[in-house]
Amino acid sequence: MIRRNTIPFGPQHPVLPEPIQLHLVMENEKIIQALPAVGYVHRGLEKIAEKKDFIQDVYLAERICGICSFMHSQNYCQGIEELMKVQIPDRAKYLRVIWAETHRIHSHLLILGLLADAFGFENLFMRLWKVREQILNIMEKTTGARVILGVCAIGGVKRDITPELGEYVLRELDSVEKQLPELMDSLLKDYSVKQRLVGVGVLPKDKAHELGAVGPVARASGLRMDLRETGYAAYGDLDFKMVVGEAGDCYDRTMVRVKELYTSLDLIRTALKRMPQGPISVAVKGSPPADEVLARIEQPRGELNFYIRGNGTRNLERFRVRTPTFANLPALLHQLTGCELADVPVIAICIDPCISCTER
Amino acid sequence: MVNLINSIFRKLTSPSECLRYPFVKRELPEGTRGRIDIEIDKCIFCGACEKRCPANALKVTRDPKSWTLNPYSCIICGYCIEVCPKKCIIAHKEHYSPNV
Ligand code: SF4
Ligand code: SF4
DSSP: OOOEEEEEEOSSBTTBOSOOEEEEEEETTEEEEEEEEOOSSOOOHHHHHHHSBTTHHHHHHHTSOSSSHHHHHHHHHHHHHHHTTOOOOHHHHHHHHHHHHHHHHHHHHHHHHHHHHHTTOHHHHHHHHHHHHHHHHHHHHHHSSSSOOOOEETTEESOOOOHHHHHHHHHHHHHHHHHHHHHHHHHHTOHHHHHHHTTSSOOOHHHHHHTTOOHHHHHHTTOOOOGGGGTTTTGGGTTOOOOOOSSOSHHHHHHHHHHHHHHHHHHHHHHHHHOOOSOSBOOOOSOOOSOEEEEEEEETTEEEEEEEEEOSSSBEEEEEEEOHHHHHHHHHHHHHTTOBGGGHHHHHHHTOOOHHHHHO | OHHHHHHHHHHHHSOOSSOOTTTSOOOOOTTOOOOEEEOTTTOOOOOHHHHHOTTOOEEEETTTTEEEEOTTTOOOOOHHHHHOTTOOEEEOSSOOOTTO
16 A cells, blocks of 8 residues: 655745645645645634724725735625615726726736746746736726725725826726737747646536636636626626636636636726716715625636625624635645646646635 | 747847836826825814724824824725815825835
8 A cells, every 4th residue: 555645735835825734645646635724814804894884894895805905895885885775876887897807907917927937937927927017007097006996985986087097098908918919828828838737637517516616717617607797887788708618627727817818908998988977976874774785796716705784883793705715625625636746836826816815 | 939039139128127126216106095194284183084094093182182193004095084074184195114
């Protein structure tokens, strides 16, 4: 019988940017079982949310994640608006889509860069992050901050995009789009990169469904699930087309993200073009009633759920966060079982883990 | 291969993407939310900002008249700017320096 060894992988690991520990039970180089250990960055955020005023919670929700922060505040605001039956102006919905999609682009570029870094392609990593810098500049110019935008509010948004800023955004997007093909070719067509991605960490469609995978992980396995199809915010008016893969391996997951970059670029352009004139927010009076709501949104990593229960006061009774990485962890463990040790970083990065928001 | 050579030559002949930081500083766009400050003569010490601050970074007292901000707690959310009835809180463009 082959002797089994257990290797602790993480929470600090040079190629894995997130603090998760994986206990890998190994037989030679092969992983027999992977067990996760989380809890390194728990912040007790749900409890703080109950102590604070529901408007202060917008800023708190925004700080759940440091990458897709705007979407957390958007989801929270959409939840509270549904709870309090507030109708927000159309222009605010379009502005929310624009900022949410810039967040998706910067998040995807970030993880594609980290993926390149994980298989040792440092040059590509730097160049992807250089393009990402332009997206961050767009956010900085339109909102006053680079990642934690702080522009989403209950009842709408706080800043507007003027026609001049809109022109600037379009110019930057064109420049980003011009640079993408060369980088994406290195990522998707390069022989050595393909060797690291094709057929690695396969998640079949039925398994993806069974394990409750979400976001690009599920879509790469062929599941058609993207909440943007439900048409929340202004997505209903923007001719959104879902990107779906087939094979469910690391290569398809990367490809889905790459194609989503282009979808997001198109969505921002269309939103800027079709954005109606008018106010950007409405005044909201009162407190959330004693009722509950489940707010859902499509984040770069998948479906984000907030359960919000009010009690008629300015504080919330309960605020529960379920992030997409939490839903993708069982799928990750399934992919790791049976793979080689050298593939672990690539597989782990391909689910785009965000452990800090998972532990809240 | 052609791409690689192309890319190398392009990079060799184009200027660096990075700024020479301590000598050249990045231009911050208009409307950047940076360091929070107060125009103290306009302040009426009502305490609205202290009550709303999500990070408990502000301390306002009426007697003696004082308004203090803990820059280590402030998350630069800008909520205090919105609620101030006298509009006397301002956000500078530049950020807190490490030796605040
Ligand atoms: S809200 Fe404005 S006026 Fe009132 S204490 Fe704060 S800074 Fe002064
Ligand atoms: S910017 Fe936000 S955290 Fe800072 S003092 Fe004002 S309310 Fe408090």
